[in-house]
Amino acid sequence: MIKYLNLLAFSIILLSSCVEPNFEVEDYQSQIVIDGWIEQGKYPQVLLTLSAPYFSEIDSVSLRNYSLTRAKVSVSNGEITEVLTLKPNDAYFPPYMYVGTSLKGEVGKSYTLTVEYAGVKAIATTTIPEPVSIDSLWFALDQGKDSLGYIWVQFTDKPSRKNYYRTLTQIKNTDSKYIPNYFPNWNDDYFDGQKVEISLFKGNKTSTNKTDQVYYQVGDTISLKFTAIDKASYDFWNTFQKEILNTGNPFASTNARVQTNVTNGLGIWCGYGSSYYQVIAR
Incomplete structure (x- = not known):
C-alpha cells in the first residue's frame, strides 16, 4: 500500500491507494495536492502542495519544500476565467495561498479550478449550493x-x-x-x-x-x-474525517481511499454556500 502526504492547511493528511503493501517505494511520482474553496460573495482561495511518500521526513523545512508556489492557477465560471495570484497568508503553513481578486462566487453556479505545474494539469469542478439559514x-x-x-x-x-x-x-x-x-x-x-x-x-x-x-x-x-456543500465535496470531507477518526492518528490507515474531486491530482476543490x-x- 502506497500512502501520499497531503498538506491541507497545515494538516498532514494521508491518502492511501488500493495496492499491495510496499514499504520500499521506488520511482515515486509526486502529485499536485489541492486544498481550495470558493463561497458566495468571496474570491477563490487555493493552497497547493506536492504529495510525498509515506516515509518522508516531515519537519518545518520539508513542509516548505512541499509547498507549490510556481504553479499557474485559474478559476472559471464558464464565462470568465481568472488567473489567481500567490500571496502570503500567515494563518496557514506553509504560509502561501493563491487568491482571486475579481471573480467572486455566486450561488447556483459551477466553478472549475485548473492547476498547471511541470507539464501536469490538475482539474476540479465544484458548485455553490444555496445557503441554509x-x-x-x-x-x-x-x-x-x-x-x-x-x-x-x-x-x-x-x-x-x-x-x-x-x-x-x-x-x-x-x-x-x-x-x-x-x-x-x-x-x-x-x-x-x-x-x-x-x-x-x-x-x-x-x-x-x-x-x-x-x-x-x-x-x-x-x-x-x-x-x-455538494455531494463530491461531502464525499471527500467525510472519507477524510473517517480516516482520521478511525485511525486515531494521521500516520495510520484504515485501508480506505480518501475520495477526491480532482482529476490528475489529490485533495479538494470545495464550493460553500455559507x-x-x-x-x-x-
Missing part, C-alpha cells in the same frame, strides 16, 4: 461542568432533495481562521425536511495537533460558519 444558535454547559460546554444549532432541512453540510467555528482572539468542528460533516439521511437540533464540538486546529479538549469555554465569542453567525458562551 439556521433558526437559533446557543451555548450550553456540559453536564457536570461549570464553565465548559458545546454550541447547539437548530435549523430546518429543506425537503425533497439531498442536502450536505459542513460546519466550522472561530473563537475571537484565539483562532486565526475558521476550524472544522470535531464532527463537521453530515447529511440529511435521518432528518430529511425536518427541524433538527445538533450539538457542535470544538475541533482540532490541525490533524497533527490533537487534543481531548472538545469544549468551548464560558467567555468565548464563537463565530459559526454554517455551510451547504451563512455566518455568532454566539457568546455564557
Whole structure:
C-alpha cells in the first residue's frame, strides 16, 4: 500500500491507494495536492502542495519544500476565467495561498479550478449550493461542568432533495481562521425536511495537533460558519474525517481511499454556500 502526504492547511493528511503493501517505494511520482474553496460573495482561495511518500521526513523545512508556489492557477465560471495570484497568508503553513481578486462566487453556479505545474494539469469542478439559514444558535454547559460546554444549532432541512453540510467555528482572539468542528460533516439521511437540533464540538486546529479538549469555554465569542456543500465535496470531507477518526492518528490507515474531486491530482476543490453567525458562551 502506497500512502501520499497531503498538506491541507497545515494538516498532514494521508491518502492511501488500493495496492499491495510496499514499504520500499521506488520511482515515486509526486502529485499536485489541492486544498481550495470558493463561497458566495468571496474570491477563490487555493493552497497547493506536492504529495510525498509515506516515509518522508516531515519537519518545518520539508513542509516548505512541499509547498507549490510556481504553479499557474485559474478559476472559471464558464464565462470568465481568472488567473489567481500567490500571496502570503500567515494563518496557514506553509504560509502561501493563491487568491482571486475579481471573480467572486455566486450561488447556483459551477466553478472549475485548473492547476498547471511541470507539464501536469490538475482539474476540479465544484458548485455553490444555496445557503441554509439556521433558526437559533446557543451555548450550553456540559453536564457536570461549570464553565465548559458545546454550541447547539437548530435549523430546518429543506425537503425533497439531498442536502450536505459542513460546519466550522472561530473563537475571537484565539483562532486565526475558521476550524472544522470535531464532527463537521453530515447529511440529511435521518432528518430529511425536518427541524433538527445538533450539538457542535470544538475541533482540532490541525490533524497533527490533537487534543481531548472538545469544549468551548464560558467567555468565548464563537463565530459559526454554517455551510451547504455538494455531494463530491461531502464525499471527500467525510472519507477524510473517517480516516482520521478511525485511525486515531494521521500516520495510520484504515485501508480506505480518501475520495477526491480532482482529476490528475489529490485533495479538494470545495464550493460553500455559507451563512455566518455568532454566539457568546455564557
